[in-house]
Amino acid sequence: MVQAINSTLDYALSKNNDVVLLGEDIGRDGGVFRVTEGLQAKYGSDRVIDTPLVELGIVGMSIGMALNGMKPIPEIQFQDFIFTAFDQLVNQAAKLRYRSGGQFNVPMILRTPYGGGIKGGLYHSQSGEAYFAHTAGLTVISPSNPYDAKGLFMSALEYEDPIIFLEPKKLYRSVKMDVPDEEYKVPIGKASIVREGNDLTIVTYGSMVPVVSAAIEKNKVDAEIIDLRTIMPYDGSTILQSVKKTGRVMIVHEAPRTLGMGAEISAFLAERAIDYLMGPILRVTGPDTPFPYRLEDYYLPNERKIMKAVGKLKEFR
Amino acid sequence: MTEVFNGQEEKDVFLRAYSSMILSRMFDKKIVTAQRQGRVGFYTPTIGQEATQVGVSMALNPDDLVYEYYRDVPFMIHRGVPVEVLLDQIMGNSEDSAKGRQMPSHYNAKDHNFMSVQSPVATNLPLAVGAAYAIKHRKENRVVVTTFGDGSTSTPDFHAAMNLASVYDLPVIFLCENNQWAISLPVEKQTKVEIWKKAEAYGAYGVKVDGNDFLETFKVAKDAVDRARSGKGPVLIEAISYRIGPHSTSDDPSKYRAEGITEGSEQDPIVIAEKRLKDLGYITDEIIDRMKSEAKRIVDQKFDEREKIPPPKPETMYDDVYKEMTWMVKEEKGEAL
Structure with a gap:
């Protein structure tokens, strides 16, 4: 699954100059799970951005980018660390379309690994999907295999509202399958x-x-x-x-x-x-x-x- | 006087600034009165902060972005947002572009390059940083101003935004409208240091200005905007003024503070502006009186006119949650109507 997401991010960066990735250790280090490996070398540090250690800033800045014609793809290193950014997600990202009568929207895809399976204890294992699903305005996605991960992400790239893309970290490397090289989409909202x-x-x-x-x-x-x-x-x-x-x-x-x-x-x-x-x-x-x-x-x-x-x-x- | 404008141009610019301040003041008084009469639900008065906002506004280009908070009526008026737009929002009527969804003082003026207003303080600051990143990414010659009160400087959002804007050298002007009070908390209980000095900790440029004087504020803002526009990174302006009114129409400041600057006193930003303009020979008492009564007439007339507009239709409540309405919301809408 790591490879499927990496190649989809690569595709997104290559197709649209307004796509940027931002997060902690995603550039030089390629991300703690290596999901963004090699992308900074290919697209530069202005588009694959290593950020300071500030989740609310990563999310808030992404929202500002999304409001101004960009397609930000922030990464929160572990979903467990997202809560300082919860205000930004619930009170800004989720509500901007509604509170502006549709004048503003936030086409952001927030990626974050979630769930157990790696012996991460209290703070590297949580499954917080219900928090996000309970917020009108957020769309919550979780793929269970590499094929869907790519297909759902391809749909997310064209989606015009904020998405919480929950990546089951247990499946990053434990599930292997062939993923087609060509473009295809898995529809959002369809089981x-x-x-x-x-x-x-x-x-x-x-x-x-x-x-x-x-x-x-x-x-x-x-x-x-x-x-x-x-x-x-x-x-x-x-x-x-x-x-x-x-x-x-x-x-x-x-x-x-x-x-x-x-x-x-x-x-x-x-x-x-x-x-x-x-x-x-x-x-x-x-x-x-x-x-x-x-x-x-x-x-x-x-x-x-x-x-x-x-x-x-x-x-x- | 400012070495920015010459002759007649300066006079026009300054008189327009004064006119915005007067219109804002009349607007403020009208809404506060209307709230007491039960014609408006709520309001966060701007009285006392007119010079800060108009002074900064004067330094901006129309395509510069403003990520404002809920006490920025003079800023909006000076950038040309029609009084009708503000009134429709306050009344939450069917002409309001946000369809009456937000409580009063939470304006939308996208066509004048303002962001939609939120309640949670300082959450607009990180967004302004992202907006500035987009500007830099596209190599545009624009700046972003984001506004907030002294209370906001205690939030993690302020810290995050100041740090990020500095790390990426972004064209953001952080305008702290220090009105001395965050509801009932005085600024000396909010922070141990002067706010403008916090800039240094981030590697940004910090500056303090008398926010009751629109000309002083304009000069400082012009310098800040020039810096940011030329790629020198963010600026933190601390504009010192005073919240003459309450935090909102729901609180009574006599409970927690002694009277400070009062309307019409020597420190009232409008009185200061009048003195400045008289010294420059741009204005007389007669002109002042005429401008004030004209502003009052406009506000009264527009208020009566907008008050007749009906509320939004109930079915509009379900729109704009997502681009496409979810099946859940469709169902809920169907059940309700």
């Missing part, structure tokens, strides 16, 4: 059905997609797996259609359970699909605790937790 099935629906995204897929294949469950790809605005109609078919549903994500995306999707289904459901809507998620270092493997949803929920759902006929 993908990773696997078709009839017995139950599993809604997930990001780093949990391969975890869910592996568990389902290994245990030969006839489950339909939906990868949201876009977290906000999520693809309600694809979820609804699937749940009407299977009658059973669970949501899997790393982020803490209470008021996470699972809660939103549960409410969405309770409002519209209650007549089709044979059992409860289940959530397999991280617990409502901070993200622990040594006990990471216990924290994250895994095959055992997923299969336990599958077993429970299958009791309802």
